[in-house]
Amino acid sequence: MKPSSRATALPWSGADVSSRERAWKRNAVILAAARAFAARGYHNTSLDDLAAALNVTKPTIYSYVDSKEELLFECFRQGIDQILAGFNEAETTGGTARERLMTVARHYAIAVTGDFGWCMVRLEEENLEKTMSAKIKTLKSEVDQGLRKLIRQGVADRSIRAGDPKMAAFALAGALNWIAHWHRANDALSPEEIANRVLEIFELGLAPR
Amino acid sequence: MKPSSRATALPWSGADVSSRERAWKRNAVILAAARAFAARGYHNTSLDDLAAALNVTKPTIYSYVDSKEELLFECFRQGIDQILAGFNEAETTGGTARERLMTVARHYAIAVTGDFGWCMVRLEEENLEKTMSAKIKTLKSEVDQGLRKLIRQGVADRSIRAGDPKMAAFALAGALNWIAHWHRANDALSPEEIANRVLEIFELGLAPR
DNA sequence: AAGAAATTTTAATGATGGGTAAAGCGTAGT
DNA sequence: ACTACGCTTTACCCATCATTAAAATTTCTT
Known part of the structure; x- marks a missing residue:
């Protein structure tokens, strides 16, 4: 009897343990990469560096x-998955389109200050092959279209002042992306607080009301 | 009689001609580099590529x-010089601090859509030696401090709603920086028009007035 | 037109770093 | 204990550049 054949029902079988272990390690590699890329940039991080940070070797x-x-x-x-999750949450909370937009934006700001913020914002498509580059573009565009849609809805329900939704x-x-450039992990302000202050400017504008 | 010894007064002397020629060519090299970096990224642009674009060889x-x-x-x-020029112009035109801020921002937006926009915005300090990196930081900080100062002045003269100037x-x-990421040279909107629309959002905010 | 000076090319050099073959090692299942 | 499998390492390859020495060429001066 091959344990792997009934693995779905038996999480203690060796095969399952090792596949979970494998996924866990894979994530550790990805996280370490994200941090290294954020600290030194993609091209300045060699796989040897990364391996050293993980206490393993390149292969x-x-x-x-x-x-x-x-x-x-x-x-x-x-x-980007974290950002897309914000759209889902906004749908469940409801409220005016402007309120939903702000929910999304708050998620966005928090995602951007996290470990993967740098990769999301600074990743240059030029570094990637066209097939990957195309996937990235699709995901980015999904976010962009989501924002535009919320803004259009806001104009329709009068919660957002009429204007150019694309702009x-x-x-x-x-x-929001720019936060990834200047935010440091040990900043005085929490990501939530940063999000609040930036979003207040967007809601109210610079001119006095 | 050595012409070069009185060159300052005689712009037709051979030495002057050639030094002007040299400066002109140097600028051509820098401009070509800016365009190549913007198109393919710094690390993906080899000096051979660049030389080929200029119809010369690497050395x-x-x-x-x-x-x-x-x-x-x-x-x-x-x-960045183009951006700093905006601050000078704003000083001469006068007006409320918010008006001056908008003048600066308009210059900024136009600079960012220009040939050097990419380098200004996407340049990662990690790519540079510390001495150059430090210079860059100084220049960036100059711009940042300039913006903050104008905002503080605006709060003081009541042309800008009170808030966190740093944020x-x-x-x-x-x-404004983000414009460099999505703007394409043959965009439907002119840089001026883009600046106007983005700045309107900042002045008036998203919430209806 | 001769010679000097600046400019550009040809042709290496050397270091970096992504990627890989093959051997070693530990573990799980029998 | 034995064997098979998967994970990890050692040791290597090789393509890609940035950078430079030295030769060739053009341009300017007299």
């Missing part, structure tokens, strides 16, 4: 990912 | 700059 990394590029892509994906989405995304 | 480039890094730095500097400066800079 070990290759048993978890196929290439350095895949590593970068996975970091990007983990980051508003770009401006908002830009301000 | 020719080295007769105008000492290293690839210097090239990057020069691109950055040309970009406002970051949010504004982020939205």
